[in-house]
Amino acid sequence: MTRRATLAIVLAVAVLAVGAFVVIPRVLPPGPRPAFQLPVACGETWILGTYPGHDDYDIDFFPAKGSAWGxxxxxxFGGTVIEAGVNGTLGERTPQNPKGRRGSGAGYWVKIxxxxxxxxxYLHMLEPPLxxxxxxxxxxxxxxRVGSTGKSGAPHLHYEQRAARRKVEAHFDGEAAGITTDDREYSVRRKSRNCAGPAASE
Structure with a gap:
């Protein structure tokens, strides 16, 4: 075998190895679903809703009582923050100016x-993430904190759960959220049992 042929084989093996390193993780199925809780304060009841064009499995959170702002x-669930900052443009909607110009995208957001x-x-936060x-x-x-930055018509939390990069029906405290298709406007009420972590003692 010539030196050139040997080099070609080594390069081909290297390319295949790199390709496998990149592709295989993308096709692997997700692991077991984490024990997700509602992303809001312990004991509070929130309305989880969607509407036509919102996208399947996307959830908008509004408190059952009181203002959503802040x-x-x-x-x-626990994990590593992989996105935190601004997605799109912020717009001008604030508690003092709730009808201000809308922005685009997620506004202030976090991905875990x-x-x-x-x-x-977690989308449309009021201010830079903590x-x-x-x-x-x-x-x-x-x-x-809940806000209305980005493409948002009113203060709320837009929330998504994804498995292997695909949106799925959210589960909270071991139960399906009940928000699936966006073929109509509908909502459900859920009480938060997210009573662990630093927020519970504040």
Whole structure:
């Protein structure tokens, strides 16, 4: 075998190895579903809703009582922060100017990797997140506050659970959320049992 042929074989093996390193994790199934909790304060009841065009499995959270502005947004399970900051543009909606110009995208947001190819996303925060990329968080840790930044018509928390990069029906405290398709406007009520972590003692 010539030196050139040997080099070609070595390069081909290297390319295949790199390809396998990149592709195989993307096709592996997700691990067991983490024990997610509602991303809101312990004991509070919230309305979880959706509407046509919202996208399947996306959930908008509104408190059953009182104003949404500034309510704590909590990690629904522990993990590593992989996104935190601004997605799109912020717009001008604040508690003092609730009808201000809308922004685009998620506004202030956080994304958490929970391991096993599971992640969660928290959108439209009022102000910069309280966590940074690389931070390790625990269930119940405060990530930010409810706002209306980005493409948002009113203060709320837009929340998603994803498995292997695909949105799935969210589960909280071991039960399905009940928000699946976006073929109509509907909502459910759920009480938070997210009573662990730093937020529970504050």
């Amino acid at each position: 309510r704590p947004i909590l990690a629904s 990797d929970h391991g096993g190819r599971w992640d969660t996303q 966590v940074e990329v690389g931070d390790e968080v625990v269930t119940g840790q405060q990530l930010g």
